Amino acid sequence: MQTFINLPPQISESAARILSRSDARMLSVHAKELHERYLQGANPLQPHIQKPADCVAYLALRFPATYAQIASALSQIKERIPAWQPKSVLELGCGPGSGIWAAKSIWQSITSAIGVDREQPFLTLAQELHYDSKMALQATWVKSDIVKWVSSEDTTKYDLIIIPNVLNELPEEERAFVIEKVSAKSSGLVVVIEPGTAVGYNIVREVAREVEKTQHLVAPYVDNTFVESETYWIHFSQRFQRPEFQRRIRQSMRDSSLMASDWEDTKYSYVAWGNVPGEKAIWGLCIGRIEKLKGFLTVPVLTREGVTNARVLKRHKAIYNEAKNIRWGDTLEAPIETS
Ligand SMILES: C[S@@+](CC[C@H](N)C(=O)[O-])C[C@H]1O[C@@H](n2cnc3c(N)ncnc32)[C@H](O)[C@@H]1O
Known part of the structure; x- marks a missing residue:
């Protein structure tokens, strides 16, 4: 039977409240433009997020799906290391905090979170979602470029570091630099997640290939062994219920008056590495x-x-x-x- 991963109710209600403050027609215009940019793929000269309204459009259009992808990847990882109880999470390129909410839903043991993003409007949204959700989590939101942030001399380590749907927006040399630096800031696992497209899978595969040389691969690979797979994209699918606000925006973007579906399957690729005791052996x-x-x-x-x-x-x-x-x-x- 198909399982669903939906936004936690308090986060979903908060997002709906935030979105109700926007003019519905303008929100639909911005969502359409954002959707077009996503279809075209990442382009450093034409970033997906160009203005504050794009962050709000992201919340309406993309957030429920990226939450489902991240929570799905993390639940697969949890299955591989069932006894692990991380306390802290860091999300690089956090947007509205998608990865932080997903991590907290998978590991209740998490009590502190840091979200890093260069877009203040995203951090403001994340702050409001956090406040409204009354989640038992100490959260800090940092406005910074990721490359600058990972280059800092700060020696603080984080149990779980997640980098979801971000690497495809960085130039190739910055990607490699971030990956090289980030392992040193981890006291547990680092997880990279990308859309389950050919481009996303290739980015993840490249990261896995490099990381395997010096680190311990935990998932999705088996027995910590990287597998070169050209013909078969290693990716996964997660179904989620579209919240009312997302259904409305999808409907407004359609040419047809037929109702937009109330659920969606979202695809993702991921890789996790690090040192966590109690890994389960699988075939x-x-x-x-x-x-x-x-x-x-x-x-x-x-x-x-x-x-x-x-x-x-x-x-x-x-x-x-x-x-x-x-x-x-x-x-x-x-x-x-x-x-
Ligand atoms: C597609 S969104 C992903 C947001 C969230 N992680 C998720 O999965 O829903 C990419 C995020 O990365 C941020 N970002 C992209 N390049 C960045 C950089 N060089 N420094 C900091 N943030 C960056 C963007 O502002 C945006 O919030």
Whole structure:
């Protein structure tokens, strides 16, 4: 059965209140422009966020999806290190704090958070969401460029560092620099998340390839082993319920009067590395939908040896019945019996 990851109610209600202060027509215009820029992909000469109204449009249009992606990636990671109890989180390029709210929902143990972003209007939104949510979390919002921030001499370490949907907005050399610097600020895990597109996956794969040389890969890779996969993007899918404010903005952007769907599947790629005790040993991770064909089904699996399509024959009833319930993102403790 498909599971949903929705914004926590207090955060969603706060976002709806913030959005109700905006003129609906102008919000729709800004959301359309923002949507167009996202479709075109990141371009340093044409940043996605160009004015304060773009931050509000992001909240209406993108925030529920990026929250779902991040929370989904973090819940996969939690499954791999079930006993870990991080206390602090740092989000680089935090926007409205999407990663911080997601981290707190996955690990209640988190009591302090820092969000870094160069856009003050985003930090102001994050502050208001935090205030309204009454979340038990000490939060600090820092206006800074990420490159400058990671270059600081400050030796404070953070249990969980997340960099969600940001690297694609940085020039390639800055990406490598941020990744190199950030591991030194981690006392636990660093997690990079990007959209589950070819571009996003390539960025994540490049990070994983570099990081594997000096760090311990935790997820999604198996047995801490990087796998070069050109043909199969390693990415995941998460369904979420669109909140009313997002449905309204989607509807206003449509040419058709047909109702915009009340749910969405959002795709993401991610990699996590660091040193956290209690890693669970697994054989594989399902990295796509199972495909049912005549007389058999196939399960795309990432193992330490690479990406494989495990084929299970229908006549092996018990194994087949078990395999048909495997979902995209599931960990597999033992090899699927194929024969
Ligand atoms: C797509 S948003 C992601 C926001 C949030 N992490 C999420 O996933 O919803 C990218 C964010 O990175 C910020 N950003 C991009 N380049 C930056 C830089 N060089 N320094 C600081 N912030 C930056 C933008 O202002 C924006 O808030």
